[in-house]
Amino acid sequence: xxxxxxxxxxxxxxxxxxxxxxxxxxxxxxxxxxxxxxxxxxxxxxxxxxxxxxxxxxxxxxxxxxxxxxxxxxxxxxxxxxxxxxxxxxxxxxxxxxxxxxxxxxxxxxxxxxxxxxxxxxxxxxxxxxxxxxxxxxxxxxxxxxxxxxxxxxxxxxxxxxxxxxxxxxxxxxxxxxxxxxxxxxxxxxxxxxxxxxxxxxxxxxxxxxxxxxxxxxxxxxxxxxxxxxxxxxxxxxxxxxxxxxxxxxxxxxxxxxxxxxxxxxxxxxxxxxxxxxxxxxxxxxxxxxxxxxxxxxxxxxxxxxxxxxxxxxxxxxxxxxxxxxxxxxxxxxxxxxxxxxxxxxxxxxxxxxxxxxxxxxxxxxxxxxxxxxxxxxxxxxxxxxxxxxxxxxxxxxxxxxxxxxxxxxxxxxxxxxxxxxxxxxxxxxxxxxxxxxxxxxxxxxxxxxxxxxxxxxxxxxxxxxxxxxxxxxxxxxxxxxxxxxxxxxxxxxxxxxxxxxxxxxxxxxxxxxxxxxxxxxxxxxxxxxxxxxxxxxxxxxxxxxxxxxxxxxxxxxxxxxxxxxxxxxxx
Amino acid sequence: xxxxxxxxxxxxxxxxxxxxxxxxxxxxxxxxxxxxxxxxxxxxxxxxxxxxxxxxxxxxxxxxxxxxxxxxxxxxxxxxxxxxxxxxxxxxxxxxxxxxxxxxxxxxxxxxxxxxxxxxxxxxxxxxxxxxxxxxxxxxxxxxxxxxxxxxxxxxxxxxxxxxxxxxxxxxxxxxxxxxxxxxxxxxxxxxxxxxxxxxxxxxxxxxxxxxxxxxxxxxxxxxxxxxxxxxxxxxxxxxxxxxxxxxxxxxxxxxxxxxxxxxxxxxxxxxxxxxxxxxxxxxxxxxxxxxxxxxxxxxxxxxxxxxxxxxxxxxxxxxxxxxxxxxxxxxxxxxxxxx
Numbered sequence: 001x002x003x004x005x006x007x008x009x010x011x012x013x014x015x016x017x018x019x020x021x022x023x024x025x026x027x028x029x030x031x032x033x034x035x036x037x038x039x040x041x042x043x044x045x046x047x048x049x050x051x052x053x054x055x056x057x058x059x060x061x062x063x064x065x066x067x068x069x070x071x072x073x074x075x076x077x078x079x080x081x082x083x084x085x086x087x088x089x090x091x092x093x094x095x096x097x098x099x100x101x102x103x104x105x106x107x108x109x110x111x112x113x114x115x116x117x118x119x120x121x122x123x124x125x126x127x128x129x130x131x132x133x134x135x136x137x138x139x140x141x142x143x144x145x146x147x148x149x150x151x152x153x154x155x156x157x158x159x160x161x162x163x164x165x166x167x168x169x170x171x172x173x174x175x176x177x178x179x180x181x182x183x184x185x186x187x188x189x190x191x192x193x194x195x196x197x198x199x200x201x202x203x204x205x206x207x208x209x210x211x212x213x214x215x216x217x218x219x220x221x222x223x224x225x226x227x228x229x230x231x232x233x234x235x236x237x238x239x240x241x242x243x244x245x246x247x248x249x250x251x252x253x254x255x256x257x258x259x260x261x262x263x264x265x266x267x268x269x270x271x272x273x274x275x276x277x278x279x280x281x282x283x284x285x286x287x288x289x290x291x292x293x294x295x296x297x298x299x300x301x302x303x304x305x306x307x308x309x310x311x312x313x314x315x316x317x318x319x320x321x322x323x324x325x326x327x328x329x330x331x332x333x334x335x336x337x338x339x340x341x342x343x344x345x346x347x348x349x350x351x352x353x354x355x356x357x358x359x360x361x362x363x364x365x366x367x368x369x370x371x372x373x374x375x376x377x378x379x380x381x382x383x384x385x386x387x388x389x390x391x392x393x394x395x396x397x398x399x400x401x402x403x404x405x406x407x408x409x410x411x412x413x414x415x416x417x418x419x420x421x422x423x424x425x426x427x428x429x430x431x432x433x434x435x436x437x438x439x440x441x442x443x444x445x446x447x448x449x450x451x452x453x454x455x456x457x458x459x460x461x462x463x464x465x466x467x468x469x470x471x472x473x474x475x476x477x478x479x480x481x482x483x484x485x486x487x488x489x490x491x492x493x494x495x496x497x498x499x500x501x502x503x504x505x506x507x508x509x510x511x512x513x514x515x516x517x518x519x520x521x522x523x524x525x526x527x528x529x530x531x532x533x534x535x536x537x538x539x540x541x542x543x544x545x546x547x548x549x550x551x552x553x554x555x556x557x558x559x560x561x562x563x564x565x566x567x568x569x570x571x572x
Numbered sequence: 573x574x575x576x577x578x579x580x581x582x583x584x585x586x587x588x589x590x591x592x593x594x595x596x597x598x599x600x601x602x603x604x605x606x607x608x609x610x611x612x613x614x615x616x617x618x619x620x621x622x623x624x625x626x627x628x629x630x631x632x633x634x635x636x637x638x639x640x641x642x643x644x645x646x647x648x649x650x651x652x653x654x655x656x657x658x659x660x661x662x663x664x665x666x667x668x669x670x671x672x673x674x675x676x677x678x679x680x681x682x683x684x685x686x687x688x689x690x691x692x693x694x695x696x697x698x699x700x701x702x703x704x705x706x707x708x709x710x711x712x713x714x715x716x717x718x719x720x721x722x723x724x725x726x727x728x729x730x731x732x733x734x735x736x737x738x739x740x741x742x743x744x745x746x747x748x749x750x751x752x753x754x755x756x757x758x759x760x761x762x763x764x765x766x767x768x769x770x771x772x773x774x775x776x777x778x779x780x781x782x783x784x785x786x787x788x789x790x791x792x793x794x795x796x797x798x799x800x801x802x803x804x805x806x807x808x809x810x811x812x813x814x815x816x817x818x819x820x821x822x823x824x825x826x827x828x829x830x831x832x833x834x835x836x837x838x839x840x841x842x843x844x845x846x847x848x849x850x851x852x853x854x855x856x857x858x859x860x861x862x863x864x865x866x867x868x869x870x871x872x873x874x875x876x877x878x879x880x881x882x883x884x885x886x887x888x889x890x891x892x893x894x895x896x897x898x899x900x901x902x903x904x905x906x907x908x909x910x911x912x
Contacts, residue, residue, distance in 0.1 A: 020709035024891040027705055031898040038902065043825050044910050051683070071911075072825075072858045097855025125824050 047072050047123040048136035050098075052116065055140040057224040060110075060190075060572065061405050061467045062356070065091075065103040066142075066224070068118075073098055075127035079118065086115045107406030110468045111147035111168040116140050145572075146219065149464065149473055150175075150194060151565035152182050154488050162196055163565060164217055164247070167493075172563065175215045175248050183210055184263070184567070188270040190221035191571040192245075195253070195266045195273065210261050212254040212275060212291075217571075218247030254291055256280075263307070267314035268356075272330060274300070274310055274317055288319065290330060302328055302339045309351050312358040316342060318351045325351055325363065347388075348380065352401035353410075359384050360444075362391075362401040362410055379412060381444065391442050392449060396435040399461065406469035407498070408444040409553060413437060413455075413463050421457070437461055439474070441553045450552045453494075464569045471495045472555070473568040488564035495558075498551040575811050583807035586875055587800065589842050590640040594799055595792060597641025601648040602787045606780050614653060621657050625703035628654075628661025629696050632670035638843045639667040639870045640799060643879045644791055650716065650883070651723045657707040664896065665699035667843040667870035668692065677866070680847035687859060687866070690907075694867045698899040702892065715888035717881070795879060802878035806840040809874060813838065819853075825908040828861040829901055836869030843870035860908030868900040 051069040059066075070079075079100060080093050091104040117139040126133030147167040153159055157174065160181040164173045176182055176198065185196035194217060197210040254261060259277040266273055272292055277299075279285035287304050291297045305319040305326065317328045325348050326341035348363035355361075360383045367373035379392040379401060392398070396415030403410055415435035437455040442448070455461060456476060464473040477489035618624050628649075635645055646663040650656075667673065669692055681687040706712065713721040815835060822831025832853070841849050850865050872880075872893045880889050 018709055018714055020706060020712075020715065020891070021887070023705055023708045024895065028891075028894050028898065031895070031902060035898065035902055035905070038905055038909065039826055041909070043908075045825070045908065073856060097857075099855050128823065 043125065043131075043133075045072065045123075046134035046136050047074065047121065049118065049138040052138070052140050054116075054142040054224045056222070057142050058145050058222040059108060059142060059224055060145045061107055061469075063108070063224055065101050068100045068102070070098045070100070070121075070123075073124040074100075075122040075124050078120070078122040078127065082120050083116070083118050086117070087112065089114065107468050107470075108144045109470060110144045110466065113141060113143035116142070142224075145191060145221075145467070147466070147468075147570075148191070148219075149568050149570045150185060150187060151475065151491060151568040152185070154477075154564045154566060158563065158565065162194060162215065163563075164571075165561070165563070173218065173247050175217060176213075177248075177250060180213070180250070185569070186264070186266045187217075187569065187571050188214075188266065189268060189572055190223060190270070191219050192217060192221045193270075195264070197261060197264060209256045211252060211256050212261055212264055212273070214251045214253055216245045216247055216249040218245070219571075254297060259285075259289075265308060265310045267310040267330075268312050269314040272310065272314055274308060274330075276308065288317065300328065300330075300339060302326070302341070307350060309354070312354050312356055318354075318361070320349065320351075323368070324348060345382065348382070350398075352379075352398070353403050355403045356405050360403075362403065362412075364398045365390075367393075377414075379414070379442075381410070389447065391447055392440070396437075399437065400463045402463060402465045404465055404469040404553075405467055407551065409469070409551075410442045410444060411452075411463060411465055411472065412440045412442060413461055414440060434458070439463070439472075439555075443552055448552065450554075452553070452555050453558075460566075462567050462569075466570045467572050469496070473570060475566050475568045477566050489566050491561045491563070491565055491568045493559050493561065494555045496553040497556050498553050579807045579811040582810050583803050586803040586806055586840055589845070590638070590799055590803065590875065591796070593638040593641040593842060593844070594644070594795055595641075595788075597635075597637045597644040598788050598791045598795065600635045600637065600641070601644035601791060602784045604645065604648045604652065605787060606784050608652075617654060617658055621655075621704060621707045622700065624655050625657040625661040625700045625707065626696070628658035628703060629665035629669055629699045631658070631662045632666030632668070635666065636670040636672040637666060638673070639873065639876050640842070640879060642666045643876065643883060644795060647720065647883045650712070651720065655707065656709065656712040657703040660706045660892075661699050661703040664702055664871045664892075665695050668695040668867065669699075673843050673847075673870075676844055677847040680851045681854070684854070684859065687862060690859075690863055691866045694863060694900065694903050695870075697903065698867065698871070698896055701899055702895050705891075705895065706888075715885050717883060717885060720883060795882065798878045798882055799875070802875040803840070805878065806838065806874040809838050815839070822861070825858065825860070826905060828857055829864045829904050829908060832857060832861040832865040833868045833897060833900065836865045837873050839869075840873040840875035841869065846870065858908050860904040860911075863907065864900055864904040867904070868896060871896045871900075 048071045049068055050071050052066065053068075054063070054066040076095055083093075083102075089104055089108070090106055091102045094101045094103070117137070119137045121135045122133045123135070146169075149165055149167075151163055151165065153161050153163045153174070158172075161174050161178065162176040162182045162185055164175055166172070175194065176196065179200055179202040180198035181201055182196050182198045185194050187194045193214045195212065195214050197212050199210045253273065254275060257280075259279055262276040262278060264273055264275040272290065275289045275291060275297070277287070277289045287302065288300045288308060289297045290300050300317070302319070303321050303326070305321040308317055308319040310317055310330070311327070315330055317330055319326050319328055321341075321344075324344055324346035327343040327345075328339050328341050345363070347365050347369075349366045350364040352362045352364065360381055363380045363382050365378045365380055367376050367378055373393065376393050376395055377398045378390050379394075379398050381387075381389045381391050391410065392412060392414065394414045395417045399413040399415060401410055401412045415437045417433045418436040420432035420434045434457050436457065437459065438451055439453040439455060441450045441452055443450070453474075455474075459476045459478060461477075462475045466472065472494040474492040474494060475489055476492070618627055632642075635642075637645060642663055645666070646659050649659045649662060674688065674692065677688045677691055678685075709715065815838075818835045818838065819831055821834070822828040836846070839849070846869050847866060850862050853865070854862060872889075877889060877893075880892070884892070
């Protein structure tokens with residue numbers, strides 16, 4: 001043991017300084033020096049915009065905010081000061097680290113292009129130590145979707161065919177082939193396709209034999225990437241985008257071999273179609289069917305119903321059943337038995353429209369339970385919080401209602417009973433009445449009803465609110481449109497301006513539209529022509545003058561297009 | 573009391589998170605022990621040191637383990653006689669350069685794909701560099717724990733470098749002295765390891781499986797206990813020094829890297845999930861600072877230092893720690909200061 005001990009200590013000593021020790025210490029020292037030099041050399045980085053969610057994209061009214069991601073944390077004040085949008089779009093800025101969100105306060109106008117530029121900004125590190133910083137100036141373009149609408153043509157080559165009218169480019173395109181007589185249509189959410197029902201005259205199709213098709217519009221949607229949702233896989237982003245499909249490519253979605261197709265609706269996400277169908281052989285076999293891409297159509301097992309509408313969440317169906325409206329889940333099929341309604345609204349015989357967020361619906365109560373109101377119809381606002389508010393009661397009928405997608409306004413086509421005008425051609429009873437159609441705007445925040453236009457008598461009227469809420473389309477077809485002598489249906493374009501309600505009474509200039517349209521240029525306090533409307537309304541509208549400026553729309557400079565058609569509907 | 577609760581929560585979350593991966597590592601290690609012939613393994617490893625280090629760094633693609641599971645495997649590689657470069661490369665890179673972690677990072681940082689690729693790239697650079705530095709030591713046993721050197725036996729003359737004739741005999745005798753009662757200890761060694769050492773005729777499959785389970789239980793007991801201690805220390809430090817304090821340290825291009833590295837070291841989060849943890853800082857920190865967290869964290873952290881101590885002596889761990897920290901800091905600092 002005595003001999004071993006010195007060797008061991010010598011070994012330990014030798015073992016203490018190994019090649020690794022020497023090298024490691026050298027490298028550590030070298031790296032420390034390099035680190036020091038690097039730190040002393042200072043910051044050479046150039047802050048830049050990494051990502052702008054709307055760059056070279058086409059945005060629509062559903063896009064309310066964009067995000068800008070910077071390469072490093074930024075000095076908030078310098079970015080907000082230098083950020084410009086041309087033409088200006090007012091909005092609110094919020095920050096989360098390197099990301100800036102800009103939420104628009106006003107709806108986006110369609111058919112315009114915008115430039116976002118940020119010429120100078122400081123990063124937060126530089127701002128904190130108050131030294132100059134580098135910033136790569138940023139400029140990007142984006143545009144809003146086209147101002148375009150679809151209609152079913154009435155004259156000449158366009159007759160019974162679906163036509164796309166682009167207001168920005170001043171051009172019209174016929175989408176459907178000559179042999180298809182289009183009966184109804186609904187555009188897909190991005191405007192690249194239209195779902196329509198038509199009868200094929202080349203196969204001797206009658207109106208009862210309508211089939212359902214899609215047709216391309218030739219529009220290539222370039223929606224911004226939804227930063228809240230899942231990103232598309234990388235390969236999809238890297239793949240070159242193919243050429244846009246030409247307009248007018250028709251695809252059959254649902255034939256009418258075994259079942260007649262009566263009415264259809266397309267879900268707002270464009271994934272689901274619901275069609276009311278009846279068996280060609282057995283009329284008792286009647287009800288809504290569900291059609292989804294890549295799946296065979298399946299009947300929705302539920303009580304038979306009438307008119308229907310797919311809710312904005314695309315997951316539920318509002319179906320008229322009996323005396324009320326049932327809400328039916330369109331999700332997974334139940335394992336046994338028919339689909340049970342999620343909810344049933346017993347008082348409402350018709351659903352006219354739902355807000356884009358699904359929080360409220362415009363519904364019609366036919367007032368059958370109240371003897372005093374027996375021959376009137378009421379328009380109700382029903383919210384998902386269970387609030388039911390009567391907005392309007394009319395002696396005629398509530399024909400159509402559409403929410404403004406951008407503001408708290410509901411546009412309503414309704415009719416009032418008025419004395420029939422003297423007609424030299426026919427003899428009329430002394431107390432003859434006719435239904436006077438009216439176009440009204442109801443401000444949802446306070447329930448105020450503003451009459452916009454008094455429309456000509458005896459017309460089939462269709463209303464469409466522009467997705468940016470800046471204009472309306474109205475098409476008027478004479479109800480007795482059989483004879484050749486009747487004028488072709490006209491499509492009216494009604495630009496809207498919004499005023500706060502305080503100045504709404506001073507709307508001065510009136511528009512005399514000789515014999516065709518006349519404007520009810522009065523508020524409800526001064527109205528005479530629309531007295532019935534106002535009386536009905538004043539009972540329901542809250543009378544408080546709230547501090548918030550309430551915007552009421554007004555129609556300015558209505559114009560009619562040099563072509564004629566029906567069911568004019570804006571592309572979303 | 574709240575702090576105690578927090579501490580216990582942190583302790584158990586670290587433990588629950590790490591234990592399955594430690595088990596996985598122990599399984600791989602036992603498989604390596606009993607089912608892989610070391611001669612074949614060594615024959616597959618490139619002779620070139622750089623290539624060997626790179627090969628070691630990429631073994632993670634075969635053994636997807638995190639930073640707790642890689643230690644038993646690295647230990648096994650060393651005892652099987654694999655070159656130091658391979659073992660060190662594997663130890664530092666495997667927790668990051670493996671398919672599971674790559675996929676997790678990709679899911680978390682899909683909108684910043686450069687983070688995913690730079691994470692792998694920087695890890696490989698750091699791992700290969702440190703592996704090369706460690707391979708300057710022909711016989712790494714002075715830096716390993718004694719019980720490990722006992723298992724390793726004599727270094728292979730072919731594997732040893734040019735310094736071998738001078739140092740190795742001394743080391744050999746020194747080892748023998750330190751292990752004067754070695755025979756007793758060798759008898760204590762598990763039968764599987766003894767068997768692997770003596771390399772007699774291969775036993776039957778059932779025997780091998782039984783020995784594999786035995787070895788797994790043994791290693792898990794040993795390393796599991798160490799993991800418990802490591803987790804307890806990490807939990808204690810996190811309670812004593814809250815994350816906010818660490819993050820508050822760094823708001824500049826340089827200090828943010830230091831802060832994120834310190835955070836990575838303290839929170840000791842497993843490499844398979846750390847990208848999601850880092851994602852919560854993605855909007856406040858630069859890419860460089862995020863990368864510092866993602867590269868440094870899986871290499872060395874508070875929790876696995878105790879596990880590393882079962883393999884290396886303190887001096888070697890200091891080198892590993894300092895070199896990894898410096899290299900990570902340098903690479904990410906260049907990124908922060910020059911690319912933004």
